[in-house]
Amino acid sequence: MTDNLLADLTQVLQNAQAGPVLGVRLRDWRAAVFRTQIIMLGIKNNIGGSVYTPPSYKNSESAEIFLVWDDGKCSRAKLQKPSESNGYHWKRELEFWRMASFEDPFAVRIPHPAKLPEVAVASDEIRSIIEGADRTAFDHQEKILSSRPREAQTGANITALWGKNSIYTSTGINIDYEESRYTVSWSFDSLIARGYAKRRLITGHEWQDIWNESASRYEIFKKQAEPVGQNTCVILSPSVVEQMTEQYILPNFSGENIFEGQSKFTLEDFRQKRKVFYEGISLEIDPLRPYHWSSYLLTPEGVPASRTILASQGSLHSPYLNTKYALRWETSPTAIPYGGGGIKITQEQQVSWAQMLKEIDDGVLVLSVLGLHTQNPVTGSFSLAVPSGLRIKNGCLAGGVNVRISGNYWEILQSPDLVCGTSDLDNSPYFLTGCRCENI
Amino acid sequence: MDSGKIREIVKDIAGQPYPGYVIMRAQARREITIKLCNGKIENVFTGNESGMGVQAFTANGASGFSSANTIDRKMAEELVQKATALARESERIGCELNQQIFSFPPHYDALPNGVQYPFDQFTPQELQDMLAFIHDQLKKIHLADTGIAWQTSYKQIEDYWCIGRTDGTLVSFFIPRAVLLHQGTVRQGDAGQSFSVHLSGVDAGILLQEKRDGLLYRQAVDKANFISKVRTADQIPSGSYPIIIDYGLAKGLAHEAFGHAVESDLAEESVLSQNGKLQIGLMVSNHGVDITDGSLKGDWAYQPYSANGEKRENVTIVEDGILKQGLGDVFSAEKAGMAMTGAGRAESYGSIPLPRMTNIRLVTKKHIPLPESETLENELRNMRDVLIREGLLEIGHHYVLVGYRGGQVNIKTGDFVFQCDGAVNIADPALTVYRPGIFSGKILSVLGSVRLSTGQERYDAIGTCGKAGQSIPSSGGGSGYIFIEKNEHIRLGGNESDR
Incomplete structure (x- = not known):
């Protein structure tokens, strides 16, 4: 045995193919090994490096395995490098995995090697930060502290991640690849929050645009605006739209939930391409966008990244399917969305956010909501408190307002009155909706 | 690695004299999760995870943190060095200083696990069999006008924690947890609502208890009937009420x-x-x-x-x-x-x-x-x-x-x-x-x-x-x-x- 988790693990699994474990040989296997290094910095109550947010370094190496035994049973486990890597340890582990095996005839397919897409998911600049050769993260912390609004209680988090991953299978997939992530987020008085999350560093222009937007919104929020009225329209900000995508779209487009009767939609809905949204609305998983947070090269199952259309021109197209549910669906596995930001929502008639704002006479921009995770994802109904809402009057942001909103997510997407507003600063669009708001 | 060895490492590393102060945490966790969906086994997942985290303080109270998912002396020493270097860097750029912990008295304790059924008392197959029996009872639940999709999951965790500090503090304890959960989804057409009922405890005893008295089953029946009515009910008009x-x-x-x-x-x-x-x-x-x-x-x-x-x-x-x-x-x-x-x-x-x-x-x-x-x-x-x-x-x-x-x-x-x-x-x-x-x-x-x-x-x-x-x-x-x-x-x- 060596000090290398991947080498030891693949050797152990190959041996189990040659000789039985508790009387049964291993037929096929998949191993995904993740080696991750993370640097984190933070600001709490205007102070960098507080005792709750000290500069941190985290290092981990772990693996996920999926095994298919000769009798058709399978096993799934998470493990890490053992403190003493010897034959006895691995024998015990194999026996335990075998004892924990279960029957699932649809899960036993292991993908074969296939061409990987060209997609940029690793940035050398981030590796330099992890290696200590680049002080950008510390500079960003300093930049937030020196530019923050003087009267605001400011909090912030900065994270740089560098990963070296390996996906190996008994079917011949042998992929080693690198990935990176960089996030920076801040909040003023826990009310106005903004962030950046990609697989590369934030550029100077991006920083300036995002910072200016949040700082100006904070200044406007401090002014008390007039209450909302009967005709006030509700605009959901991109971060709220993204949270709603996570709460409503992800569970209802999941192949597993559809098969198990826990989705709003049925198999038949997809087969018939049922129209469920207003024409012009499309949903897509696109993991091929360079340096996008939710882009990837291949899934941990070994399936190469590709684009998947979930809904096209208002009609259902495909759920997202891992290998197991692709087999049940009798098709190929699809792209997998990692979080709400992994799904692209587009509308044929979408406008720019700047243009949308100009045309709103009486509205409220919802920057954050409380309680979305408690809402029923199947019915789509919601009623939510809005701790940070900005009043819009005559095309301009006009001050803070405390409101509650209610409506139905599915009805928003079915409405001919929905307008999507796009901004270069955000992954998701703004939604101009007809949902209800009331003063608190 | 057994808990005694982990305790020794924490004691040796955290108890060394440092110019500032060190808090070291080691955790070893074992977990098994079994999930059944509509009468079929959906997943059996097993996991082991252990690691150490070190928060180091300079003498003035600046802190840094480092962690790794390994428990051994060499790595522990490296983590102390890394956390100390980060603490010094943080102090250099003017971080918050906090020396509060320096003056607290030390603690020394080792709490045993104390469960009736140790983590390995039942094999994964035995747990699967018990859970399948409990899940199958749900088939008896019938609603007047619609069906129910059922998921049953069982999670059993054993967490061992050991915390050491420069002042000689050395405390260790186990946190055993087990939960049995039924999640139902009642749907008809586009309308659907999920609900859950659960039973929690410290070990597989909750499965034996449920097999014996069916308390969770009765809660599932009751909740399913209630949710069935909720599904087609009107919504409360917004307002303030008693x-x-x-x-x-x-x-x-x-x-x-x-x-x-x-x-x-x-x-x-x-x-x-x-x-x-x-x-x-x-x-x-x-x-x-x-x-x-x-x-x-x-x-x-x-x-x-x-x-x-x-x-x-x-x-x-x-x-x-x-x-x-x-x-x-x-x-x-x-x-x-x-x-x-x-x-x-x-x-x-x-x-x-x-x-x-x-x-x-x-x-x-x-x-x-x-x-x-x-x-x-x-x-x-x-x-x-x-x-x-x-x-x-x-x-x-x-x-x-x-x-x-x-x-x-x-x-x-x-x-x-x-x-x-x-x-x-x-x-x-x-x-x-x-x-x-x-x-x-x-x-x-x-x-x-x-x-x-x-x-x-x-x-x-x-x-x-x-x-x-x-x-x-x-x-x-x-x-x-x-x-x-x-x-x-x-x-x-x-x-x-x-x-």
């Missing part, structure tokens, strides 16, 4: 509306603080209302020592309506004007501990007995009779909210929300069921409207609390159903049809 909340919602109320607002690290911005100090002595409710937080042995959120090695205290947050104490940890309790109660908890060895709740209870001194009932419907009928007899039933609308679905708070504004599975108007002799609307209010208003409770006290409502990106187990309950008077600052829901 309400009664069940013990799970009482946990949610105490947790969201009060627990977070008295955590010492949040005192700078909490609505219950002034100038960064908790307003101890503030009258926050009528007399006769208490809120207490404390770790209970065998509970889902059990935490005998803080993640910094301090003994976890039982804390009376509100006593007889007066704010008495907060949840303080070693680092910020003094600054927040409260006592240190050992409140620090961490999601894992790789997380920085933060002041957190464990098991939080809302208790009223005034309590009206309620006859025991087998079903929710009978219980509500009995409650209606009791309220009529006591002259407490409101006319027109008096809603009972049933089944906690989670909540959230903004401690700066004092806004909190939580959601329930459904509501019943017990002012209506027909006990009409309603679809839920979110329950929202202001921290400083809600406790003033709590009056009394009825029915059996229960403190085993469980959940997961998220704060600063860390998820930890939480639990709690109430001294029965809690009565909340109508208050303009406490509102129920609202929907599109209200417009």
Whole structure:
């Protein structure tokens, strides 16, 4: 045995193919090994490096395995490098995995090697930060502290991640690849929050645009605006739209939930391409966008990244399917969305956010909501408190307002009155909706 | 690696003399999760994870943190060096200095596991068989007009923690947890609603118990019938009403509306603080209302020592309506004007501990007995009779909210929300069921409207609390159903049809 988790693990699994474990040989296997290094910095109550947010370094190496035994049973486990890597340890582990095996005839397919897409998911600049050769993260912390609004209680988090991953299978997939992530987020008085999350560093222009937007919104929020009225329209900000995508779209487009009767939609809905949204609305998983947070090269199952259309021109197209549910669906596995930001929502008639704002006479921009995770994802109904809402009057942001909103997510997407507003600063669009708001 | 070896490593590394101060945490975790869906096994997942985290302080109190998912001496030494280097760098650029822990006395303890059935008592196959039997019982549940999709999951965890400090502190303890959960989805056409019932404990004994007495099965039957009515019910028109909340919602109320607002690290911005100090002595409710937080042995959120090695205290947050104490940890309790109660908890060895709740209870001194009932419907009928007899039933609308679905708070504004599975108007002799609307209010208003409770006290409502990106187990309950008077600052829901 060596000090290398991947080498030891693949050797152990190959041996189990040659000789039985508790009387049964291993037929096929998949191993995904993740080696991750993370640097984190933070600001709490205007102070960098507080005792709750000290500069941190985290290092981990772990693996996920999926095994298919000769009798058709399978096993799934998470493990890490053992403190003493010897034959006895691995024998015990194999026996335990075998004892924990279960029957699932649809899960036993292991993908074969296939061409990987060209997609940029690793940035050398981030590796330099992890290696200590680049002080950008510390500079960003300093930049937030020196530019923050003087009267605001400011909090912030900065994270740089560098990963070296390996996906190996008994079917011949042998992929080693690198990935990176960089996030920076801040909040003023826990009310106005903004962030950046990609697989590369934030550029100077991006920083300036995002910072200016949040700082100006904070200044406007401090002014008390007039209450909302009967005709006030509700605009959901991109971060709220993204949270709603996570709460409503992800569970209802999941192949597993559809098969198990826990989705709003049925198999038949997809087969018939049922129209469920207003024409012009499309949903897509696109993991091929360079340096996008939710882009990837291949899934941990070994399936190469590709684009998947979930809904096209208002009609259902495909759920997202891992290998197991692709087999049940009798098709190929699809792209997998990692979080709400992994799904692209587009509308044929979408406008720019700047243009949308100009045309709103009486509205409220919802920057954050409380309680979305408690809402029923199947019915789509919601009623939510809005701790940070900005009043819009005559095309301009006009001050803070405390409101509650209610409506139905599915009805928003079915409405001919929905307008999507796009901004270069955000992954998701703004939604101009007809949902209800009331003063608190 | 066994717990004795882990303890030795922590003792040797943390106990060395350093120019500053070191807190070292090691954690070893074993887990098995089994999930069944609609009669078929969906997944069996096993996992082992262990690692160490080191928070190092310079002599002046700047800190740095490092962690790795390995437990060995060499790595422990490297982590101390790395955390110390980060602490020095942080001090150089002017971070916050905090030496509070330097002056606390050391602790020395080793708590045994103490479960009836050790983690390996049953093989994964035996656990699968027991769970399949329990899951199969759900097939007997039939609703009049629709089917139910069922998921059953069982999770068994054994966490071993060992915390060492430069001052010689060495405490170790096990946190065993097990939960059996049925999740049902009732749907018809586009309308559907999910619900869950659970049983928690410390080991596989909960599976044996359920096989023996079928308590969770009966709860599943009751809840399925209730949700079936909720699915086709009208929604409560938005507004303020007199309400009664069940013990799970009482946990949610105490947790969201009060627990977070008295955590010492949040005192700078909490609505219950002034100038960064908790307003101890503030009258926050009528007399006769208490809120207490404390770790209970065998509970889902059990935490005998803080993640910094301090003994976890039982804390009376509100006593007889007066704010008495907060949840303080070693680092910020003094600054927040409260006592240190050992409140620090961490999601894992790789997380920085933060002041957190464990098991939080809302208790009223005034309590009206309620006859025991087998079903929710009978219980509500009995409650209606009791309220009529006591002259407490409101006319027109008096809603009972049933089944906690989670909540959230903004401690700066004092806004909190939580959601329930459904509501019943017990002012209506027909006990009409309603679809839920979110329950929202202001921290400083809600406790003033709590009056009394009825029915059996229960403190085993469980959940997961998220704060600063860390998820930890939480639990709690109430001294029965809690009565909340109508208050303009406490509102129920609202929907599109209200417009």
